[in-house]
Amino acid sequence: MTRQAGKxxxxxxxxxxxxVVDLGRELCTLGYTLLSTGGTAAALKDAGVPVVEIARYTGQPEILEGRVKTLHPKVHGGILADLAKESHRADLTRSGIEPFALVIVNLYPFREVAARPGARLEEVIEMIDVGGPAMVRAAAKNHxxxxxVVDPGDYEAVxxxxxxxxALRDETRFALAVKAFAHTASYDAAIRDELNARLAGTTANVSGALPAPAARPVLPGRLTIEARLVQELRYGENPHQGGALYADTSDISGTVxxxxxxQGKDLSFNNIVDLDAAWRAVNEFDRPAAVIVKHNNPCGVGVGASLKDxxxxxxxxDPTSAFxxxxxxxxxxxxxxxxxxVSIFLECLIAPGYEAAARDVLAEKKNLRVMEAGPARDLFRGLDVRxxxxxYLVQDWxxxxxxxxxARVVTKRRPATEELRALDFAWRVAKHVKSNAIVLALTDRTIGIGAxxxxxxDSVRLAxxxxxxxxxxxxxxxDAFFPFRDGIDEAARAGVAAVAQPGGSLKDSEVIAAADERGMAMVFTDVRHFRH
Known part of the structure; x- marks a missing residue:
């Protein structure tokens, strides 16, 4: 353990x-003199905790409606001074600066304000903290x-x-410094991401709300992936690999x-991959829906009047794969x-929530991993990064x-109303199946999936x-066009009545002719859904 700075x-x-009030009170008991800024000082004073306002110490009142509070040599000199150097100590004495042993700072809630529906750019800009990160970085540099300390969760341990x-041990101060730099890096990344989103495809007006997004986002010139550790896993995709789950630092409610x-056994890496695939797919549907996934592919999808149905x-x-x-x-x-x-063996189950009686039923299967996600929300936020x-490969979702x-009808026969309903259902599923993807379906269920x-x-034959x-x-x-007519011929021999595909093949005319020969209806969606 080494001596901490100065007084x-x-x-x-x-x-x-x-x-912060309990922290301040305990620090006073331990012999610390507290210095603080406006709102924090007021909270401490109201609780009867002795505190010196920064403005009184520096002799400089807050200016610019609080934009400048702590950007002063008497603050930053007291934080940055290397007390092992005689020249630094002499500078402090000459300038009437006293060193700080502790800096407890957290930042304006930029993410929370930016996430509010309709948040105006000028509101967001005001939540860009300047003095706070400067103090945090200075203290972390001089650890x-x-x-x-940037996290209230660390107060008690400190x-x-x-x-x-x-005093704090050397290793504690170093660990706190690392956490502080991660905190400011995350904060700056959030600012960059938010402003980049507002820049996308348009010029933002500082007095206006966020403009409508462009067809494609402006991808960042530099990419920073900011995430926090949620849980360490027993292993990765295979037992000889390490694995862990990390979460975005933004609001991630409603996600896997x-x-x-x-309840249940610990989640594995593969469980989480499959849970995510199932959760994304099931939320394609407005009606009560169930999706069963194996190896990151839907093997059965159904909608009905009830979840049981x-x-x-x-x-x-696909009852075999459902096991x-x-x-x-x-x-x-x-x-x-x-x-x-629970009438069949399942690894995991995920839903927005559970009735109490349903929990009782599931509890009988003690090893079944049961996940509660809350209402799905913004499942395709941010960028898709691989x-x-x-x-890295980066794309929007x-x-x-x-x-x-x-959709464009390209055959002589138009799809009937029920066929269009079934095509809509099948198309929503195909988006979530690994390419080459073929989905055979009725209006409310899949009957064969070739993934x-x-x-x-071959995907047609498999389905x-x-x-x-x-x-x-x-x-x-x-999910993509038919390069030859053979896929349509196979489907027609099996009795498929209607087809949805993006179109765009050099042999589209032959594919359409194959459908017409068999009296099939075909629509072109002009949208491809490759999933690699």
Whole structure:
């Protein structure tokens, strides 16, 4: 343990005042003199905690409506002084500056204000903290002599160490400094991301609300991925790999990363991958829906009048693959659906919420991992980022929506109303299936899914082979165009009545002719849904 800087003086300037009064009171008991800024000083004074206002110490009142409070040599000199250097100590004496041993600072709530619906740019700009990060960085830089605390959750541990040893240990101050730099880096990244979003495709007016976004986002010149550790996993995709789950530092409510585990064994890396795939897919639907996923692919999807009905349809789509699957529901789970779900072996289950009686049913399966996500919200926030050797691939999310009633009919026969409903259902599922993706469906369920084949015709054959009911009268959705007519010929022989595909092949005319020869209806969506 090394000596902390100079006299026992602590600087407190916090927006989040959680625990600051108790902290200040205890620091006074430990012999610290407290210096503070306006709002923090007022909170301490109101609680009867002795405090010196920064303006009184510096002789410089706050100016510019509080924009300049602590940007003063008597503040930053007291934070940055290396007390091991005689020249620094002499500078402090000559300038009448006293050193700080502790700097307790947290920043303006930029993220929270920026996330408010309709937040104006001028409001967001005012939440860009300047003095706070400057003090945090200064204290973190000088961690050999100064302890910097940016998280109210650390107050008790800091106080405990001060009580027991009279000062913070070297390793504690270093750890706090690392956390402080991570805090300011995250804060700056949030500012950059928000302003970049507002820049996208337009010039923002500082007195106006956020302009309508452009068709494609302006991707950042530099990419900073900011995340916090949520949980360490037993291993990664395989037992010889390490693994952990990290979460965005923004509001992530309604997502898999924020979901609460209610029961069951620890989640694995692969569980989380599959939970995310199922959660994204099930929230494509407005009606009560169930999605069963295996190896990051839907193997059965159903919608119905109830969650139980939806699950039965999803399971019937591929009962063999459903065994040991991951299931997602898009409504609060009720007892009938819970009872139906646990009638087969499942690894994980995720839903927005659970009725108490449904929890009782699920509790009978002690190993079943049950996740509560809350209402789904903004599942495609931010950017889609993938690691490649030496870099990253970045894109905006595939959120394209197709109105099937307005899709281009390219065959002689137009799809009937029921066929359009079925095509809409199949198309929503195909978006979530690994390419080459083929989905055979009725209006309310999948009956065969061909995923991940290297040729599209093989995906068609696989989907037909997987179907346990007659394909005659069903529809087919393809995530990308048919390069040849063979896929249509295979589907027609099985009895497929209508097809949805993006179109765009050099052989579109031959593909359309194949459909016309068999009396099939075909629509072009003009949207591709590759998923690699």
């Amino acid at each position: 026992k003086r602590a600087l407190l300037s916090v927006f989040d005042k959680t625990g 050999r002599h100064v302890g910097v 106080l405990r160490e001060l009580r027991e040893g009279g 990363a924020a979901a609460r585990q209610l 939806a699950f039965i349809k999803a399971r019937q789509g 040991g699957g991951i299931v997602a529901f898009n409504r609060t789970l009720d007892p009938p659906a819970a009872s139906e779900a 690691r490649v050797t030496g870099g 595939d959120t394209a929506v197709v109105d099937m009633t307005k 991940g084949q290297m040729s599209r015709v 037909i082979m997987k179907s346990l009911v007659p394909v005659k009268g069903a529809v087919m959705a393809s």
